Amino acid sequence: MTKAKRKRLIYNLVTYALVIAAYIILQNMIGAKTISRSLKGLLVPICAWIIMAVSLNLVIGFSGELSLGHAGFMSIGAYTGAIISGWLLAAFDMQDPTLRLVLAIAGGGIVAGIFGVLIGIPVLRLRGDYLAIVTLAFGEIIRNLVNVLYVGTADGQLHFAFLNKKLPADVTMLVDGAKGAVKIKPISTFTVGFVLVMITLIVVLNLVNSRAGRAIQATRDNRIAAESMGVSVTKYKMMAFVTAAVLAGMAGALYGLNSSTVVPTQFTFNQSINVLVFVVLGGLGNVLGSVISATFLTVLPEVLREFADYRMLVYAVVLILVMIFTNNPLIRSVFGRAVAPVKGLFRGKKNSVSGGEA
Amino acid sequence: MADIKKHRSDTKMVPMPTYSIVPERDVNEIPVLETRHLGIEFGGLKAVDDFNLTIGKTEIAGLIGPNGAGKTTVFNLLTKVYEPTSGAVLVNGKDLHGMSIVQASRLGIARTFQNIRLFDKMTVEENVRIGLHNQIRYDMFTGILRLPRYWKQEKYQHERAMELLDIFGMQDLADEQSGSLPYGAQRRLEIVRALATDPKLLLLDEPAAGMNPHETEELMENIAKIRDRFQIAILLIEHDMSLVMGVCEGICVLNFGKIIAKGTADEIQANPAVIEAYLGKRKEAEA
Numbered sequence: 001m002t003k004a005k006r007k008r009l010i011y012n013l014v015t016y017a018l019v020i021a022a023y024i025i026l027q028n029m030i031g032a033k034t035i036s037r038s039l040k041g042l043l044v045p046i047c048a049w050i051i052m053a054v055s056l057n058l059v060i061g062f063s064g065e066l067s068l069g070h071a072g073f074m075s076i077g078a079y080t081g082a083i084i085s086g087w088l089l090a091a092f093d094m095q096d097p098t099l100r101l102v103l104a105i106a107g108g109g110i111v112a113g114i115f116g117v118l119i120g121i122p123v124l125r126l127r128g129d130y131l132a133i134v135t136l137a138f139g140e141i142i143r144n145l146v147n148v149l150y151v152g153t154a155d156g157q158l159h160f161a162f163l164n165k166k167l168p169a170d171v172t173m174l175v176d177g178a179k180g181a182v183k184i185k186p187i188s189t190f191t192v193g194f195v196l197v198m199i200t201l202i203v204v205l206n207l208v209n210s211r212a213g214r215a216i217q218a219t220r221d222n223r224i225a226a227e228s229m230g231v232s233v234t235k236y237k238m239m240a241f242v243t244a245a246v247l248a249g250m251a252g253a254l255y256g257l258n259s260s261t262v263v264p265t266q267f268t269f270n271q272s273i274n275v276l277v278f279v280v281l282g283g284l285g286n287v288l289g290s291v292i293s294a295t296f297l298t299v300l301p302e303v304l305r306e307f308a309d310y311r312m313l314v315y316a317v318v319l320i321l322v323m324i325f326t327n328n329p330l331i332r333s334v335f336g337r338a339v340a341p342v343k344g345l346f347r348g349k350k351n352s353v354s355g356g357e358a
Numbered sequence: 359m360a361d362i363k364k365h366r367s368d369t370k371m372v373p374m375p376t377y378s379i380v381p382e383r384d385v386n387e388i389p390v391l392e393t394r395h396l397g398i399e400f401g402g403l404k405a406v407d408d409f410n411l412t413i414g415k416t417e418i419a420g421l422i423g424p425n426g427a428g429k430t431t432v433f434n435l436l437t438k439v440y441e442p443t444s445g446a447v448l449v450n451g452k453d454l455h456g457m458s459i460v461q462a463s464r465l466g467i468a469r470t471f472q473n474i475r476l477f478d479k480m481t482v483e484e485n486v487r488i489g490l491h492n493q494i495r496y497d498m499f500t501g502i503l504r505l506p507r508y509w510k511q512e513k514y515q516h517e518r519a520m521e522l523l524d525i526f527g528m529q530d531l532a533d534e535q536s537g538s539l540p541y542g543a544q545r546r547l548e549i550v551r552a553l554a555t556d557p558k559l560l561l562l563d564e565p566a567a568g569m570n571p572h573e574t575e576e577l578m579e580n581i582a583k584i585r586d587r588f589q590i591a592i593l594l595i596e597h598d599m600s601l602v603m604g605v606c607e608g609i610c611v612l613n614f615g616k617i618i619a620k621g622t623a624d625e626i627q628a629n630p631a632v633i634e635a636y637l638g639k640r641k642e643a644e645a
Binding site: 002003004202203206207209210211212213214215217218220221222224225226227228229230231232233239285 | 437439458459460463464468469471475476477478479480481483484487488489491492494496497498500501502503504508511512515532533551552554555
């Protein structure tokens with residue numbers, strides 16, 4: 001095994017191990033009831049934001065396109081998930097919450113993926129700043145569309161209406177315009193969230209280290225050179241964009257089915273920027289970094305609740321300080337030296353294991 | 359000049375019906391590249407005009423000319439970065455009209471760039487693997503699910519990449535980030551990457567730029583070696599005349615977008631039009 005490959009393998013294993021360890025510890029805390037209520041309530045959102053950050057990292061970090069409409073895909077997933085779950089319950093009397101959740105997540109991913117293709121076709125013809133602005137616009141379009149969407153279910157049928165609310169009178173409302181998706185039965189669980197995070201990590205990490213993933217990175221580093229090598233730039237940009245949209249849709253369904261209502265204002269431009277902050281803080285192309293920063297920045301506002309009115313101010317200051325310190329070469333090198341012995345230990349162990357195999 | 363000629367094969371050059379000469383051994387083969395009255399205008403400025411060139415199947419050809427003569431523009435026309443405003447490009451007898459850069463690459467044209475364009479953030483091996491992109495096949499899901507086909511194809515790709523890096527003795531650098539390589543190594547990596555696409559015609563844009571005489575000498579050997587081993591045609595743009603005269607069989611001189619001379623190295627060196635293009639016209643008084 002070459003040096004670069006071993007380094008990558010260790011990086012991937014550490015990422016998986018960290019997520020699995022966190023899951024086991026938190027599950028034990030839930031079992032022992034030592035977990036605070038506010039943290040317990042955050043577990044599913046943390047999973048959703050990790051998926052959002054990792055999937056956006058695929059677009060920004062690996063494909064090199066600045067997408068500012070990622071929350072739009074999340075809202076599509078959230079709404080689709082709420083509709084599917086409500087419909088399955090009303091029309092088929094499907095009581096099993098886990099099955100409903102899984103179907104809702106799959107549906108959210110598929111619908112978001114379809115929108116990813118539709119949006120990707122015009123958007124990915126643009127480059128750089130133009131692409132960023134157009135994705136931003138698409139995110140807003142999606143939010144405004146769901147703002148006037150009415151969906152109801154009656155006799156096992158789904159009824160859709162736009163703007164003028166002409167649904168039959170006897171329907172059970174699932175999506176009620178600006179009021180959002182209403183009367184959702186919260187069925188998301190931490191375990192399903194954890195599984196979804198693992199799926200996301202496997203998809204992104206394996207994709208990046210495959211033929212398609214290398215092509216995606218090549219189009220980021222040099223478009224003309226990639227084309228000259230016979231790599232179809234549009235195809236691979238699209239692949240990254242749609243994969244990210246599907247994952248965001250799944251995260252949206254998970255997130256939406258965690259509460260009793262989903263409103264369009266939850267998925268504004270600000271939310272896209274939030275995810276962008278996770279990605280940039282964690283490091284472009286750094287999946288483990290995205291996982292850590294999404295977790296940290298989701299928990300931080302809750303921890304800062306005691307600052308009351310100054311909460312967002314403190315949040316912003318912490319953010320600035322973290323950005324400065326993680327990008328300071330001196331601090332990085334000190335940190336690097338601090339973890340070097342641990343790394344060395346790990347490497348020594350790894351070598352003996354691979355030696356044993358040979 | 360005797361030792362400098364050692365990399366040049368002493369083949370007889372034969373005239374072709376279309377204004378060009380090719381090595382005798384390639385006469386009965388379809389020329390790997392043929393351009394007919396190729397030209398491009400940028401807002402009224404004819405950057406390249408009436409460019410006719412035929413390159414034999416295994417020829418090493420040179421394209422020279424003063425700065426701004428339009429040499430790189432010719433490369434961009436051949437690789438479809440630009441769409442020509444007049445004329446045609448034929449690769450192995452196939453017209454490139456309306457093709458994209460990717461399609462041209464699949465027909466067998468590979469190139470290096472004057473201002474190096476590596477995939478900076480990827481390793482040396484990954485750069486070569488991108489060159490091999492179209493020689494392995496498995497879809498996205500095979501890659502994500504790590505099916506047996508993934509491991510088989512990846513193994514093949516790795517071995518092939520190492521084999522190609524061996525041409526320039528670069529296997530030891532395989533894990534380095536390509537952007538951090540020294541300049542000369544970056545130029546060599548670009549050639550390896552281009553070779554990885556399994557081209558019929560290799561276009562080298564100033565391969566010796568920034569190299570010292572020793573490295574240039576080595577490069578010259580390697581260019582000849584590559585041709586012999588892969589049996590492909592090579593067209594190179596170069597300002598280093600020792601390299602051009604040393605390795606190129608047919609040479610084409612460009613000035614102000616027009617071909618001013620074509621011939622063997624000896625003919626070009628003696629051509630008054632070429633001397634004038636490079637050194638300027640003699641004043642009447644001196645004549």
